[in-house]
Amino acid sequence: MDSLTQIVLGAAVGEAVLGKKIGNKAMLYGAIAGTIPDLDTFASHFTDTVTALQIHRGFTHSIIFSLLFAPVFGKIVSLYDKSVSWKSWSWLFFFGLITHPMLDAFTTWGTQFFWPSTNRLAFKTIFVIDPLYTIPFIVCLILAMRLPKTNCKRSFYNKLGISISSAYLLLSVILKFITYQKFTQALQTQNIAYTNIITKPTAFNTILWTANVDTPTAYLIGHYSFFDTQPIHFASYPKNHELLTPIKKDKSIQKLIKISEGWYSITKKENQLYFNDLRFGLLSLSPKATNFAFSYRISQANKEIQVTEVKKDRENAKNLLSSLLKRIRGN
Structure with a gap:
């Protein structure tokens, strides 16, 4: 998905993991975690066009990357921010990193989720930019971040945003099934x-x-x-x-x-x-x-x-x- 959507998803995930403990900082670091996998796009500045295409949504979008680097990023943050433990920071980064390729797997390009296998996981149910997925998510996130971390409505709005976006993603799967039937019936006819x-x-x-x-x-x-x-x-x-x-x-x-x-x-x-x-x-x-x-x-x-x-x-x-x-x- 586009960068804005991944930032919003990462922020919402960060809030779900540590929002009650550290407030808006959870959204900030969650947004950072949600952005990290797409740093592979910088490969285009250092290699040829085809190799850059291979690299994009490869290693950084895999389960292995999330498992290996979540503790690393968690440790780095814990060195200067003692709000929570290294373990808590690591969990935030893990879920922020892993949900990025999980969402990308629903797009046409897909991800090498099971890297080093080069086969891409691509369900092809949603376009890389879809306002109906992103806008309600943003609204709920803004409503949540304006409230104190102890306010129960903060958690409610964040969960509402995650629920609406997830429901839309599920709807896209259903719509794909319906349209697939329409196309195959037309070909047969x-x-x-x-x-x-x-x-x-x-x-x-x-x-x-x-x-x-x-x-x-x-x-x-x-x-x-x-x-x-x-x-x-x-x-x-x-x-x-x-x-x-x-x-x-x-x-x-x-x-x-x-x-x-x-x-x-x-x-x-x-x-x-x-x-x-x-x-x-x-x-x-x-x-x-x-x-x-x-x-x-x-x-x-x-x-x-x-x-x-x-x-x-x-x-x-x-x-x-x-x-x-x-x-x-x-x-």
């Missing part, structure tokens, strides 16, 4: 043969969902809103995997294929190859759209393969938001 399908919510909501469908030569992408009245339409995108044949054994290409979990297409524009990660869809809901949310330019210099991410601009974001608001209302 339209006599479309497929080998695999993944479903996920579109940006900022859990009303409009999208499906990636694997067929022998192409991927199909369809959208379904709970307000739809017309059948689901599936747009086709050729795989073009054969375009990678001359360079497919390259380490960077192999890493990209693994990171995308095999959900990728190759496009060629002006003699330039692009690797498109289909898991995150496109920057438009138009059936004719070709601008993928995550696309990587593949170039060759001095016989070495170089991969760089195609930058997204504000205009793409504006167009996507506009089309989302329209499509959510139904087809």
Whole structure:
């Protein structure tokens, strides 16, 4: 999830663990703990694009990281803050660290929760930014932090925020199950043969969902809103995997294929190859759209393969938001 959401979750967890003993300091250190796993993003400043992608949501988002470093961070804080014991600080950091990847596991990117296994745990039930998850959480947290640590309403508001956000997360799982049935029924009705399908919510909501469908030569992408009245339409995108044949054994290409979990297409524009990660869809809901949310330019210099991410601009974001608001209302 986004940084703000992880800060709020960490603060709420910190309050639940030590709020009655140290008040708002529990929220502060909980927020810090909830932020720490995402420090792996700094890897992009020290390594290549593909390796940075591998590192993100890897070791720092694992059970092992939480177990190993919670006592370390707890010890560091206990050296200058004697409010509670080293053990208590360690518990706060453990729960602040572990809940971060637990929440991220519900997103499309997922986490290497069981590192050193490189397999990602990804339930794909919630977008990385979802106001309906975060805003009620923030409101409850603010209400709690304004009260003295001894006030019983403080605990009530904090638990209310955790309960509402958890209930919404559970709802997203239920909605995913419902939409999965809708997509598979549509494929059956339209006599479309497929080998695999993944479903996920579109940006900022859990009303409009999208499906990636694997067929022998192409991927199909369809959208379904709970307000739809017309059948689901599936747009086709050729795989073009054969375009990678001359360079497919390259380490960077192999890493990209693994990171995308095999959900990728190759496009060629002006003699330039692009690797498109289909898991995150496109920057438009138009059936004719070709601008993928995550696309990587593949170039060759001095016989070495170089991969760089195609930058997204504000205009793409504006167009996507506009089309989302329209499509959510139904087809």
